[in-house]
Amino acid sequence: MIAKASAPAKTILFGEHSVVYDEPAIAGAVNKRAYITIKESKSDKSIFRAPDIGFEAELLSKQKKYILTKGKPGIIRYILESLYRAHDHSPIDITLSSNVPIGSGLGSSAAVTVATLAALYRYHNIRFNKKSLAHDAHMVEQAVQGVASPLDTLVSTYGGLVYLSRNKKVEHFKVNFNAPLVVGFTTKHGNTGKMVKDVKNLKNRNPKIINPVITAMGNLTNYAKQAILKKDYNKVGELMNINHGFLDVIGVNTLELSRMVYNAREAGAIGSKTTGAGGGGSIIALCPGKVDEVANAIARDDSILKVRFTRRGVSSRVYK
Numbered sequence: 001m002i003a004k005a006s007a008p009a010k011t012i013l014f015g016e017h018s019v020v021y022d023e024p025a026i027a028g029a030v031n032k033r034a035y036i037t038i039k040e041s042k043s044d045k046s047i048f049r050a051p052d053i054g055f056e057a058e059l060l061s062k063q064k065k066y067i068l069t070k071g072k073p074g075i076i077r078y079i080l081e082s083l084y085r086a087h088d089h090s091p092i093d094i095t096l097s098s099n100v101p102i103g104s105g106l107g108s109s110a111a112v113t114v115a116t117l118a119a120l121y122r123y124h125n126i127r128f129n130k131k132s133l134a135h136d137a138h139m140v141e142q143a144v145q146g147v148a149s150p151l152d153t154l155v156s157t158y159g160g161l162v163y164l165s166r167n168k169k170v171e172h173f174k175v176n177f178n179a180p181l182v183v184g185f186t187t188k189h190g191n192t193g194k195m196v197k198d199v200k201n202l203k204n205r206n207p208k209i210i211n212p213v214i215t216a217m218g219n220l221t222n223y224a225k226q227a228i229l230k231k232d233y234n235k236v237g238e239l240m241n242i243n244h245g246f247l248d249v250i251g252v253n254t255l256e257l258s259r260m261v262y263n264a265r266e267a268g269a270i271g272s273k274t275t276g277a278g279g280g281g282s283i284i285a286l287c288p289g290k291v292d293e294v295a296n297a298i299a300r301d302d303s304i305l306k307v308r309f310t311r312r313g314v315s316s317r318v319y320k
């Protein structure tokens with residue numbers, strides 16, 4: 001039997017980091033995906049392969065350990081944690097293929113986790129629905145990273161553009177927000193777990209300064225929700241620029257991220273900001289009528305990815 005699943009990457013429009021402190025956030029699934037295939041192993045060992053990133057390891061799922069044969073560790077922790085929760089430890093082959101850049105703020109960890117759990121549930125014929133899958137995937141991210149909001153795993157599971165409220169209520173935008181976005185990313189990777197910890201430490205050292213900023217980031221997200229519903233792109237852009245400033249305050253921007261953000265604005269983007277955890281990774285630029293100008297300006301020093309929002313969330317099936 002072969003089980004296959006795939007799940008989309010995402011981009012956070014508003015509310016990264018503040019969402020960890022229960023502030024609202026807005027994120028959308030994009031048309032880049034992680035694909036997982038699970039089949040019985042031909043040997044008595046479980047093997048995980050990710051040829052796109054040159055990764056291979058033998059899995060000791062019972063002990064939550066692995067023996068690396070090729071590549072560098074990292075993303076495998078999400079696979080192991082998923083196996084630990086949803087696998088009976090019988091020998092299997094797991095293959096990951098993905099066109100989501102890893103550690104770039106596009107939620108590769110969530111896409112891989114959602115796809116792995118969905119494939120495992122199919123493989124073992126375990127009943128699940130989107131609600132339970134999003135919940136379980138969030139538990140995996142939390143276990144691996146220490147702290148994680150449910151945002152990335154929610155978006156990867158459901159697809160579409162999602163608003164997560166202060167009390168963790170999920171709203172799916174019905175409006176078709178199809179303004180063109182350019183993603184710029186650097187070769188420097190961020191690490192979500194570390195960035196979340198850094199923000200927490202900054203907040204603990206300077207509570208009177210950082211706490212109101214986190215609250216303001218949440219208020220800004222709520223204004224953005226209204227602007228999106230009205231398709232007021234100029235307002236959305238203005239709020240993205242303010243959000244980038246807040247991300248500077250909490251210390252997650254880098255020289256490369258800010259360079260891309262300002263290159264995008266100079267080339268005509270009406271809004272641009274870091275997206276995801278920062279410390280490396282990606283920016284998004286909102287640029288109606290100026291996609292090529294903005295893409296070319298970012299591409300002078302960094303890499304670009306043209307993405308669009310997609311309503312397609314997780315999908316999975318078994319082949320007997």
Ligand SMILES: Nc1ncnc2c1ncn2[C@@H]1O[C@H](COP(=O)(O)OP(=O)(O)O)[C@@H](O)[C@H]1O
Nearest residue numbers: 073074075102103104105106107108109191192
């Ligand atoms: N080349 C690589 N091979 C394997 N794992 C990697 C590689 N580069 C980064 N990683 C790991 O992938 C994970 C990416 O997750 P995260 O930091 O949440 O970023 P994102 O979800 O935005 O891609 C991290 O655990 C990181 O250590």
Ligand SMILES: C[C@@](O)(CCOP(=O)(O)O)CC(=O)O
Nearest residue numbers: 016017105107148149276277
């Ligand atoms: C910083 C944070 O808000 C988003 C992280 O996104 P990413 O892993 O960089 O794609 C953390 C979280 O929501 O769990």
Ligand SMILES: [Mg+2]
Nearest residue numbers: 107109110192
């Ligand atoms: Mg992640």
